[in-house]
Amino acid sequence: xxxxxxAIRRKILDxxxxxxxxxxxxxxxxxxxxxxxxxxxxxxxxxxxxxxFGTEVNTHGLIRSLIGKxxxxxPVVTDKERGEMILSELMDWKELSxxxxxxxxxxxxxxxxxxxxxxxxxxxxxxxxxxxxxGYGGGYYDRLLNKVKGKKVGIAYDFQILxxxxxxxxxxxxxxxxxxxxxxxxx
Numbered sequence: 001x002x003x004x005x006x007a008i009r010r011k012i013l014d015x016x017x018x019x020x021x022x023x024x025x026x027x028x029x030x031x032x033x034x035x036x037x038x039x040x041x042x043x044x045x046x047x048x049x050x051x052x053f054g055t056e057v058n059t060h061g062l063i064r065s066l067i068g069k070x071x072x073x074x075p076v077v078t079d080k081e082r083g084e085m086i087l088s089e090l091m092d093w094k095e096l097s098x099x100x101x102x103x104x105x106x107x108x109x110x111x112x113x114x115x116x117x118x119x120x121x122x123x124x125x126x127x128x129x130x131x132x133x134x135g136y137g138g139g140y141y142d143r144l145l146n147k148v149k150g151k152k153v154g155i156a157y158d159f160q161i162l163x164x165x166x167x168x169x170x171x172x173x174x175x176x177x178x179x180x181x182x183x184x185x186x187x
Contacts, residue, residue, distance in 0.1 A: 004166050005134050012125050012160055016055045019157075028058035030180035031155050035062075035121075038176070038183060040151045044118035048073040048087060051096070051104045056123050057155045064093055073112050075144065076105045085140050087112045114147040122174065124154045128165045131173035131186025145172030153178060 019027070035041050047070050052059040066072045067090065075085040077100035089110040090096070099105030114120075122141050124133040133154055135141050145152055154174040158181040167173070177184040 008134055008162070008165060009125050009136070015159055016125075016157065019055055024055055024058060027157050027180040028052075029061075031057050031157070031178055032059075032062050034180070034183055035153070035155060035178045038153070038178065040176075041119050041153070044070065044150075046071040046073060046112075046116050046118045046150075047121065048075070048114075048117045048119070049121040050075060050123045052123070053101075053103050057157065059121070059155075060093075063090070067092060073117060074106065075140070076109055077101070077103075077140070085144055087114060087117070087144075114144060115149050117148060117150045119151045119153055120145065120148045121153050121155055124156055124160065124174075126160050126162050126165050127154050127156055127174065127177045127184075128162050129177075129184055129187055130164075131175060131177070132165050132167040132171065133173055134165055141172065143172075145174075151175050155179070158182065 047066060049059050049063060051074055063072060072090045073087045074090045076088045078084050078086050080100055088106050089112050090106055095106045096104040097107050124135055126134040152174040154177040156177060156179050158179040175186050
């Protein structure tokens with residue numbers, strides 16, 4: 001199963017990495033517009049979102065727009081060996097600096113509990129309509145998602161949605177996937 005997941009990762013990342021900066025911006029803006037139309041999101045008080053890097057759906061504008069209006073929580077890698085993250089409240093975009101894997105993280109950690117989060121926005125390389133998710137393979141979000149009580153939302157480009165993806169017992173799925181074209185509630 002792991003080889004099948006790796007093949008999917010390679011295929012989708014090849015497509016994603018071929019996007020131009022303008023395509024990423026346009027598609028990301030459509031994803032965020034669609035996300036904003038979801039009642040679970042607009043009504044949430046505490047929102048956890050990943051801080052995008054590379055060709056992922058860009059969350060920088062979303063985060064900037066939420067700071068001061070909602071409680072914004074972001075992940076911070078604490079142990080690369082064991083694939084562990086904690087959650088930290090973000091008060092200002094200027095608090096961020098390059099962290100693990102070159103991803104932006106808050107310099108000052110204000111630890112928050114996953115149980116406080118109303119909506120948990122996660123990245124993924126691929127999703128299916130059942131809510132199964134393939135990430136980068138480190139298990140960071142699988143461990144975190146298993147602690148979440150709030151709505152779990154994957155955001156992705158439409159080409160990242162597949163008919164079916166392999167899932168193992170430790171894989172954590174999402175309740176909904178929002179793309180540049182669709183809002184998919186997991187079956």
